[in-house]
Amino acid sequence: MSNFSKLSPKQFAAIGAEFDDIRNRVLADLGERDANYIRTLVKRQRRLEVGGRVMMMIPPTWPLGVAALSVSKILDNMEIGHNVMHGQYDWMGDPTLNSKNFDWDSADTAKNWKQTHNVEHHTYTNVLNRDHDVGYGLLRMSTQQKWEPRFLANVPLTVILHTFFQHFVAVQNLKLEEYLIYKTKTGAQLKEDFKPMWKKMRKQLAKDYVLFPVLAGPMAPLVFVGNVAANLARNVWACAVIFNGHFPEDVEQFPESVLENETRGHWYVRQLLGSANFSGGRLMHIMSGNLSFQIEHHLFPDLPAHRYAEIAPEVRAICEKYGLPYNTGTFLQQTLSTWKRIFKLSLPTRDAGRGRLEPVAEEVPLRMAA
Amino acid sequence: MIATSPNTRFLSTGLRRVLGSRVVAAMTTPHGVDRYLELFDPTWSVNEVRAEITAVSHPTADSVTLILRPNGNWQGFRAGQFVRLTVEIDGVRRTRCYSPANSVHAADGKIEVTAKAHAGGFVSRFLREQARPGMVVTLSQADGSFALPEQRPGRVLLISGGSGITPVMAMLRTLCDEGHAGRITFLHYCNAAKDLIYAEELAEIAARYPNVELLRGFAAVEQCGELQGLFNREQLVTAVPDYAEASTFLCGPPGMMKAVQQLWVEDGIAERLHLENFTAAPVVVDSANAEGDVRFARSERLAANNGASLLDQAEAAGLRPEAGCRMGICHTCTCRKLSGRVRDTRTGQLGEEGEEDIQICVSVPVGTVTLDV
Numbered sequence: 247m248s249n250f251s252k253l254s255p256k257q258f259a260a261i262g263a264e265f266d267d268i269r270n271r272v273l274a275d276l277g278e279r280d281a282n283y284i285r286t287l288v289k290r291q292r293r294l295e296v297g298g299r300v301m302m303m304i305p306p307t308w309p310l311g312v313a314a315l316s317v318s319k320i321l322d323n324m325e326i327g328h329n330v331m332h333g334q335y336d337w338m339g340d341p342t343l344n345s346k347n348f349d350w351d352s353a354d355t356a357k358n359w360k361q362t363h364n365v366e367h368h369t370y371t372n373v374l375n376r377d378h379d380v381g382y383g384l385l386r387m388s389t390q391q392k393w394e395p396r397f398l399a400n401v402p403l404t405v406i407l408h409t410f411f412q413h414f415v416a417v418q419n420l421k422l423e424e425y426l427i428y429k430t431k432t433g434a435q436l437k438e439d440f441k442p443m444w445k446k447m448r449k450q451l452a453k454d455y456v457l458f459p460v461l462a463g464p465m466a467p468l469v470f471v472g473n474v475a476a477n478l479a480r481n482v483w484a485c486a487v488i489f490n491g492h493f494p495e496d497v498e499q500f501p502e503s504v505l506e507n508e509t510r511g512h513w514y515v516r517q518l519l520g521s522a523n524f525s526g527g528r529l530m531h532i533m534s535g536n537l538s539f540q541i542e543h544h545l546f547p548d549l550p551a552h553r554y555a556e557i558a559p560e561v562r563a564i565c566e567k568y569g570l571p572y573n574t575g576t577f578l579q580q581t582l583s584t585w586k587r588i589f590k591l592s593l594p595t596r597d598a599g600r601g602r603l604e605p606v607a608e609e610v611p612l613r614m615a616a
Numbered sequence: 617m618i619a620t621s622p623n624t625r626f627l628s629t630g631l632r633r634v635l636g637s638r639v640v641a642a643m644t645t646p647h648g649v650d651r652y653l654e655l656f657d658p659t660w661s662v663n664e665v666r667a668e669i670t671a672v673s674h675p676t677a678d679s680v681t682l683i684l685r686p687n688g689n690w691q692g693f694r695a696g697q698f699v700r701l702t703v704e705i706d707g708v709r710r711t712r713c714y715s716p717a718n719s720v721h722a723a724d725g726k727i728e729v730t731a732k733a734h735a736g737g738f739v740s741r742f743l744r745e746q747a748r749p750g751m752v753v754t755l756s757q758a759d760g761s762f763a764l765p766e767q768r769p770g771r772v773l774l775i776s777g778g779s780g781i782t783p784v785m786a787m788l789r790t791l792c793d794e795g796h797a798g799r800i801t802f803l804h805y806c807n808a809a810k811d812l813i814y815a816e817e818l819a820e821i822a823a824r825y826p827n828v829e830l831l832r833g834f835a836a837v838e839q840c841g842e843l844q845g846l847f848n849r850e851q852l853v854t855a856v857p858d859y860a861e862a863s864t865f866l867c868g869p870p871g872m873m874k875a876v877q878q879l880w881v882e883d884g885i886a887e888r889l890h891l892e893n894f895t896a897a898p899v900v901v902d903s904a905n906a907e908g909d910v911r912f913a914r915s916e917r918l919a920a921n922n923g924a925s926l927l928d929q930a931e932a933a934g935l936r937p938e939a940g941c942r943m944g945i946c947h948t949c950t951c952r953k954l955s956g957r958v959r960d961t962r963t964g965q966l967g968e969e970g971e972e973d974i975q976i977c978v979s980v981p982v983g984t985v986t987l988d989v
Contacts, residue, residue, distance in 0.1 A: 273963070277708070289655060292655055332946075338704075365946045
C-alpha cells in the first residue's frame with residue numbers, strides 16, 4: 247500500500263513546512279565553504295584529466311592513466327556536472343559554475359539534459375508516462391507499466407544501457423520508442439531532433455577517439471583503448487548509481503493522477519517515496535555525486551550536494567516522525583534489489599493485464615481523503 | 617605597453633595562437649582552454665582579463681588604492697573610462713565599476729583604481745579591508761564614453777566631487793604626460809582636506825606644471841580651500857571666468873552633478889560638458905503593493921508590474937522565456953536581472969539590488985525590475 251495514503255492533508259502541509267525550513271536554513275548558510283568545495287573539486291578533476299591523458303600515452307603508466315581519466319570523467323559528470331547543471335552553485339554568480347553555461351564531458355548536451363533530467367525527471371519523479379527515466383522508454387521498471395513481449399529483453403537491455411549510458415542519455419530526448427515501437431513520431435522529426443545531439447556527440451567522439459590517439463603517435467591504439475575503458479567505467483558507474491537511486495524494490499512509482507492539485511507537501515513526499523539512498527564513506531559519496539543521498543537530492547535538487555550528508559539525519563528524523571520510509575542500504579543491497587526488480591518485470595505480472603495504469607496493487611485511491 | 621623584448625613577445629603571441637587554435641579547443645571541449653590554464657596560474661587566460669593586485673595603499677581613512685597588473689588580454693583604456701571589477705566575497709561574485717586613475721601612458725602597464733568605502737558599499741568595503749597583494753580579480757575591458765577625445769581639447773576644465781575624482785585624475789595625469797599645452801583647471805569638491813584622495817600628487821602637479829590650476833572646495837566651513845562651500849554660479853564665474861570656452865569633464869555625486877549640469881544647460885553650452893554618473897540615485901522600495909514596471913531589455917518590452925511571478929508576467933507580455941517546473945526546482949528559467957529587486961515567493965525574502973541571476977518562476981518584482989529577456 248502506498249505510504250501516500252497514510253497522511254492527512256494537515257500532515258502534508260506540516261511536512262512541507264519542515265522540509266522548506268531545512269532548505270531555507272541551508273540556503274542562508276551558503277558561502278565560501280561551498281565555493282571552496284566545488285572549486286577544489288573542479289581543480290582535482292582537471293588535474294586528473296590532464297594527468298590521465300598524459301599517463302595513457304606512456305605504456306608503464308597506462309593503467310594509472312585509465313584509472314585517472316575514469317575518475318576524472320566520473321567527477322566531471324556527477325559531483326560537478328550533474329550538480330552544477332542543477333543550479334546548485336548559481337548563487338555564486340560565477341559564469342563557469344553556472345547552470346546556464348556549464349557543459350560536461352559527456353555525449354549529452356547540457357540543454358537536453360536540463361530538459362529530460364531537471365524538468366521531466368525531477369518535477370515528475372517516478373510518475374509513469376511523465377518521468378522518462380522510468381525505464382528510459384526501453385525497460386519495464388514498474389508493475390504499472392503494461393507488459394509487452396519486448397520486455398523479455400529487460401535484463402540484456404539493462405546491461406546494454408549501462409554500457410552505452412552516455413549515448414542513451416544523449417538521445418533520451420528523442421524518445422526513440424515513439425518512433426521505433428509506437429510509431430507516434432516520424433523519421434523526419436527524429437532527424438531534426440538529432441542534429442544538435444549529433445553536434446555534441448561528434449565533438450566528444452573526435453576528442454576521445456581521434457584527436458588524443460593521433461597526438462599519441464605510435465601509442466595511438468593504447469590511448470584509443472584507454473579512452474574506451476574510461477568512458478565505459480564512467481557509463482557503468484553512473485548508470486548503476488542512478489538505478490540504485492530510483493529502482494530498488496521498495497521505491498514507489500506513481501500514476502499521473504497523483505499530479506492533480508499536488509501541493510508542495512505532496513511533492514516532497516512523492517520525491518521521498520520515489521528515491522533511495524545507499525550508504526558509504528566520503529569517497530563513495532563524492533564519486534556518486536552525492537546521489538548516494540538520492541532522497542535528499544530529490545527533496546532539495548538545487549542545494550549544493552555536499553550538504554546532503556549534513557542534513558540527512560534531519561530528513562530521516564522527519565520520516566520517522568510521520569511514519570514514512572527512508573529507503574537506504576549498502577550499495578550492494580540496493581543493486582541486488584534493483585536487479586531483482588528488473589528480472590521480475592521482464593515477465594508479465596498479475597495486475598498488469600488490466601492494461602491501464604493504476605496505483606500499485608491493492609491501492610487505496612490517492613489523497614481522496616483530501 | 618608592457619616592456620617586453622621582441623623575443624618574448626614572439627613567444628607569447630606564438631603561444632597565444634596555439635592556445636587559441638581549433639585543435640586546442642577540440643582537445644579541451646567542452647570546458648575550453650581557460651579552465652585548464654587557470655590550474656597553472658590564476659591570471660592565465662586566453663579570453664578573460666584577469667589582474668593580480670600588486671600593491672594596496674590607503675590614501676585616506678575610508679579609501680583604498682589598488683595597483684593591478686592585468687594579463688595580456690587587457691587592451692588598455694582611454695582616460696576617463698571605467699572597468700568592471702569582479703571579486704568574490706564569501707563565495708559570491710560581485711561586480712562593480714571603477715575608473716582607473718592612472719595615466720594611459722603609465723610605462724609599467726599597470727592599472728590604478730581607488731575605491732571609497734561608504735556605509736552601503738559592500739564591495740568597496742571588502743576591498744578596503746581585505747584586498748592584499750597577490751589577490752587575483754577579474755576585469756572587463758575598459759568601457760564608457762566618458763573619456764578624453766583622441767583630438768585633445770585645448771582648454772580643459774575637470775570638475776569632480778568625492779570619489780568621482782578618479783576618472784578626471786586619469787585625464788589630468790594623461791594630459792600632463794603628453795605635455796599638454798592648453799590650460800587645465802582641476803576643480804574638486806569634498807568634505808574636508810583629509811578626504812582629498814590625491815592631495816599630495818595634485819599639489820605637486822600644480823606646482824610643476826604652470827598651465828595646471830588646482831581649485832579645491834571643502835564643504836566644512838572651517839577649512840580653507842581655494843573655494844568655499846558647494847558649487848554655485850557665483851563661485852564658478854569668479855574662479856573660472858572662461859568656463860564657457862573650456863571642454864568640461866564632470867564626475868561626482870548626483871546632487872553636485874545636477875547643479876553643474878543645470879548651469880551648463882542654462883548657458884546653452886551643454887554640448888561642451890561631458891559627464892559620468894558613478895552613483896545611481898537611491899530607489900525607494902515599497903514591498904506592500906505591486907508597483908513599477910517590468911522591463912524586458914532584450915526583447916524591448918515593457919509591462920506594468922501586476923505582482924505575479926516574473927515568468928508569468930513575461931509570458932503575459934507575449935514572451936516565451938525558457939521555463940520548466942515553474943516551482944523553483946529545475947533552474948531552467950534562470951535569467952539575468954539587470955536592475956531592481958525581487959522577492960522570492962518561496963522564502964518571502966527580498967533580494968539584492970542590481971545585476972544577478974534569478975529564477976523568474978519564483979520571483980516577484982518589488983518595484984521596477986529590468987530583466988535580460
